[in-house]
Amino acid sequence: MRARPRLRGTPLMKIVLVALSGDVREAHARLRERYPEATIEELARREIETGSPAARLTRLRAARPTIFAVLTERLSWQRGQNSLLLFGALAGADRVLLMDSHGAMREETCARIMLSAPARLAHEAAASARAVLNARRRLSRLEREIMASDHHKVRTRKERARDEKSKQQQTKPQQHGPLIVYLRATPGAGTQVGGASSHINGFINAALLKGAQLRLVSNDHIAGLDLTKVPVKIIEPEPVGSIRAAFDLYNDEVFTRGALSEIESEPLSFIYQRYSRFTSAGVSASLKTGRPLFLEYNGSEVWVGRYWDRVGMLGLLARFERLNLQAAARIFVVSDVERRNLLSAGVAASKIVVNPNGVDVEKFRPDVGGARERERLGIVPDETLVGFVGTFGPWHGVLVLARAIALLPKDARIRFLLVGAGALRDEAEQIICEAGFEERAIFTGVVEHERVPALLDACDILASPHVPLEDGSEFFGSPTKLFEYMAMGKGIVASRQGQIAEVLEDEKTALLVEPGDAQALAQSILRLSRERELRESLGAAARSAATQRHTWAHNAERVLAAYREWQRENEE
Numbered sequence: 001m002r003a004r005p006r007l008r009g010t011p012l013m014k015i016v017l018v019a020l021s022g023d024v025r026e027a028h029a030r031l032r033e034r035y036p037e038a039t040i041e042e043l044a045r046r047e048i049e050t051g052s053p054a055a056r057l058t059r060l061r062a063a064r065p066t067i068f069a070v071l072t073e074r075l076s077w078q079r080g081q082n083s084l085l086l087f088g089a090l091a092g093a094d095r096v097l098l099m100d101s102h103g104a105m106r107e108e109t110c111a112r113i114m115l116s117a118p119a120r121l122a123h124e125a126a127a128s129a130r131a132v133l134n135a136r137r138r139l140s141r142l143e144r145e146i147m148a149s150d151h152h153k154v155r156t157r158k159e160r161a162r163d164e165k166s167k168q169q170q171t172k173p174q175q176h177g178p179l180i181v182y183l184r185a186t187p188g189a190g191t192q193v194g195g196a197s198s199h200i201n202g203f204i205n206a207a208l209l210k211g212a213q214l215r216l217v218s219n220d221h222i223a224g225l226d227l228t229k230v231p232v233k234i235i236e237p238e239p240v241g242s243i244r245a246a247f248d249l250y251n252d253e254v255f256t257r258g259a260l261s262e263i264e265s266e267p268l269s270f271i272y273q274r275y276s277r278f279t280s281a282g283v284s285a286s287l288k289t290g291r292p293l294f295l296e297y298n299g300s301e302v303w304v305g306r307y308w309d310r311v312g313m314l315g316l317l318a319r320f321e322r323l324n325l326q327a328a329a330r331i332f333v334v335s336d337v338e339r340r341n342l343l344s345a346g347v348a349a350s351k352i353v354v355n356p357n358g359v360d361v362e363k364f365r366p367d368v369g370g371a372r373e374r375e376r377l378g379i380v381p382d383e384t385l386v387g388f389v390g391t392f393g394p395w396h397g398v399l400v401l402a403r404a405i406a407l408l409p410k411d412a413r414i415r416f417l418l419v420g421a422g423a424l425r426d427e428a429e430q431i432i433c434e435a436g437f438e439e440r441a442i443f444t445g446v447v448e449h450e451r452v453p454a455l456l457d458a459c460d461i462l463a464s465p466h467v468p469l470e471d472g473s474e475f476f477g478s479p480t481k482l483f484e485y486m487a488m489g490k491g492i493v494a495s496r497q498g499q500i501a502e503v504l505e506d507e508k509t510a511l512l513v514e515p516g517d518a519q520a521l522a523q524s525i526l527r528l529s530r531e532r533e534l535r536e537s538l539g540a541a542a543r544s545a546a547t548q549r550h551t552w553a554h555n556a557e558r559v560l561a562a563y564r565e566w567q568r569e570n571e572e
Contacts, residue, residue: 012037012038012039013035013037013038014038014039014040014041014063014065014067015031015035015038015040015041015067015069016042016060016065016067016068016069016093017040017041017042017043017069017070017071018042018044018045018047018069018071019045019071019421020071020072020073021071021072021073021101021421022072022073022100022421022446023421023445024071024445026101027071028040031069035067038066038067041063041065043059043060043063044426045423045426046427047059047060048087057087057090060087061091061092064092065091066093066094066095067093067095067096067097068087068088068093068097069096069097069098069099070084070088070097071099071101072098072099072101073100073188074100074102074220075098075099075102075105075106075239076104076236076237076239077187077188077239078098078100079239079240079242079243079244080241080242080243080247081098081106081239082117082120082124083121083242084098085108086114086117086121088113089110089113089114093110094109094110095107095109095110096108096113101446121242124240124241124242125242127240127241127246128240128242128243131241131246131249131250131253132245132246132313134253135249135253135278138280139280139316139323142280142284142287142323142327145287146283146287146323146326177210177212177213178213178269178270178560178563179213179266179267179268179269180207180212180213180215180270180271180272181214181215181263181266181270181272182200182203182204182214182215182216182272182273183217183259183271183272183274184200184216184218184220184222184273184274185219185252185255185274185276185279185282186219186274186276187248187251187276187278188220195357195479195480195481197222197223197224198357198480199296199357200274201222201225201360202357202358202359202360202555203552203555203556204216204225205360206358206360206551206553206555206556206557207556207560208229209553209556210553210556210557210560212556212560214230215230215231215232215233215262215263215266215268216230216231216232217233217235217258217263218232219235219236219251219255221234224449233258233262235254235255235259237251237254238250238254243312244311244312245313248277252278252279252281255279255281256280256285259284259285260281260284260285263285263289264285266289268289268291269563270291270294270329270563270566271286271291271292271293272294272559273295273296275295275296275297275298276301277301277304277305277311277317278317278320279320280320280324282295282327282328283323283324286327287327292328292329292330292563292566292570293327293328294328294329294330294331294332294559294563295324295325295328295330295331296332297324297325297331297332297338297342298333298334298338298477298478299334299338299476299477300321300341301317301321302314302321303471303473305317307394307470307471308394308470325342325345329351330351330353330563330566331347332353332354332355332558332559332562333352333353334354334355334356334476334499335354335356335476335477335478335499336354336499337474337476337498337499338354338476339352340474341476353559353562355555355558355559356503356550356555357478357479357480357483357550357555358483358550358551358552358553358554358555359480359484359486359487359551359552360551361487361543361546361547361551363453364453364456364484364487364488365453365487365489365543366457366489366543367457368453368454368457369453369454369457369458370454370455370456370457370459371458373451373454374458377417377442379415379458382413383413383415384415384460384528384529385415385416385458385459385460386414386459386460386462386463386525387416387417387418387459387461387462387490388401388416388417388418388420388462388463388464388465389419389455389481389484390419390481391421391422392420392421392423392424392428393422393424394423394424394467394470395466395467395469396422396424396467397465397467397515398418398422398424398425398428399424399427400465400467400516400518401418401428401463401465401518401521402427402428402429402432402441403431403518404465404518404519404521405432405435405437405440406431406434406435406437407518407519407522408440408522408525408526409526413529414440414525414526414529415440415441415442416440416441416442417444417455417458417459418441418442418443418444419444419452421445429441453488456484456485456488456490457488459490460490460491460528461490461491461492461493461525461529462485462488462490462491462493463492463494463521463525464479464492464493464494464500465493465494465513466479466495466497466500466515467515468497468515468516475497475499475500475515476498477498477499478499479500482494482500482503482504483550485542486503486509486545486546486550487542487543487546488539488543489540489543490535490542491528491534491535491536491538491539492504492509492511492539493510493511493512493513493521493524493525494511494512494513495512495513495514495515495516496512496513496514497515500512504542508538508541509538509541509542510538510542511527511538
């Protein structure tokens with residue numbers, strides 16, 4: 001039943017909305033439908049995440065909410081829900097509403113929250129403590145098992161018999177390729193715009209075209225994945241854990257248990273896992289099935305936890321990371337920088353395969369709906385549109401781009417399309433607004449996965465302003481959007497660092513600028529906006545390079561070739 005305002009004659013209901021993640025516009029629409037008489041005020045995420053608890057509570061109190069609403073990508077992924085409910089109640093809200101971008105909702109009155117809070121918080125604290133204790137025990141057991149056996153080289157008689165049976169069953173031509181079980185256990189929702197979902201889709205689709213069979217075991221739905229081609233088992237997380245590490249550890253156990261029940265009877269060829277923090281599923285599956293673990297390693301989660309995402313319990317996280325690196329038969333890194341990092345950490349060179357990200361050049365190409373999107377966005381013919389797609393994370397350089405926007409001449413006929421969401425979204429928008437250029441930037445928020453190519457096609461210039469890493473170490477990334485930009489055949493302005501500077505050639509496939517230099521970024525954007533022939537020649541050369549060297553087919557082939565090599569070494 002739709003809730004009503006207080007009583008006639010009293011002030012109108014006021015909703016204070018904090019978006020942790022998800023589609024803010026959709027949240028506004030749902031709130032207006034549910035509470036048509038209410039006013040809605042947004043409070044920036046940083047307002048409730050920075051400062052002391054008392055200071056954060058004071059900020060929310062000052063907004064005087066009748067309803068405190070929190071938006072997240074998926075409610076099942078939101079840890080600390082009881083703390084959020086209590087936070088809203090203590091700030092004076094009559095009701096607290098937790099909602100996500102997929103229709104899920106949890107709403108409670110202040111009275112119920114205050115009455116239930118002591119028992120709920122005590123239960124959650126106890127569950128968190130048990131999750132950490134169980135994880136330590138599980139980790140110690142797996143460490144002993146890995147140290148005691150060369151598990152991915154030794155196959156038991158039972159395993160050999162099972163594999164022989166599998167070969168006899170494979171009578172159809174399309175079943176002759178290896179059977180890969182892909183584990184996606186990342187502790188976060190999988191539907192957001194960003195490189196992760198593109199990578200998963202790209203690898204799976206390319207591997208299928210090369211004759212492999214795949215099954216996906218995931219803890220969330222992956223946007224854009226064709227479920228008619230890939231059987232998918234979703235193992236839903238549980239919102240247990242008062243701190244982030246406890247949530248991750250609890251759900252690692254949930255996911256591992258579910259994954260093992262799905263695959264232990266499968267005649268699989270190898271396990272392919274996208275490495276994530278506090279994960280043991282791939283290691284457990286490899287030990288259980290006797291099949292090799294191929295680890296997609298996009299960077300150290302310990303480094304991320306120290307500098308970007310303050311997850312806590314770094315000592316325990318480091319042990320999980322070492323376990324995965326020790327257990328893996330092959331480790332696929334996206335850049336040569338990451339290869340050197342692993343060598344420095346003592347990983348054997350024979351286990352490491354450099355496998356950069358790629359692009360589907362049929363999906364990302366010119367003339368895939370850009371004209372329609374320009375009209376929808378209100379871009380007139382004499383305006384140059386500059387695009388940026390990302391998760392607005394620390395290394396994407398969105399704040400540098402915002403400062404570059406503020407530096408452009410006021411009379412420049414240039415507009416900006418910023419697609420995605422993330423922690424730095426509010427700060428980027430604030431920089432642009434304070435410069436008086438809010439009309440110049442269009443923030444779309446999260447969009448449908450299938451719409452991204454058309455949005456890129458709508459642009460004349462694409463920006464990849466990645467910044468140096470916080471601790472001064474080498475840039476280890478392989479930005480998926482870089483290859484998608486190249487395939488679109490647009491003029492690109494990018495940072496001269498790491499793999500970006502290796503893939504792109506200044507003045508031939510892109511204009512490269514020093515990372516973090518907003519003035520140079522603004523000048524290069526202005527130059528490309530004025531020189532149409534230059535951006536068209538750069539775009540054509542970039543697409544040619546992407547097609548020849550940087551497709552997902554190249555990426556998948558390196559994985560399959562590594563498996564064939566492993567077979568020759570261990571099974572003949």
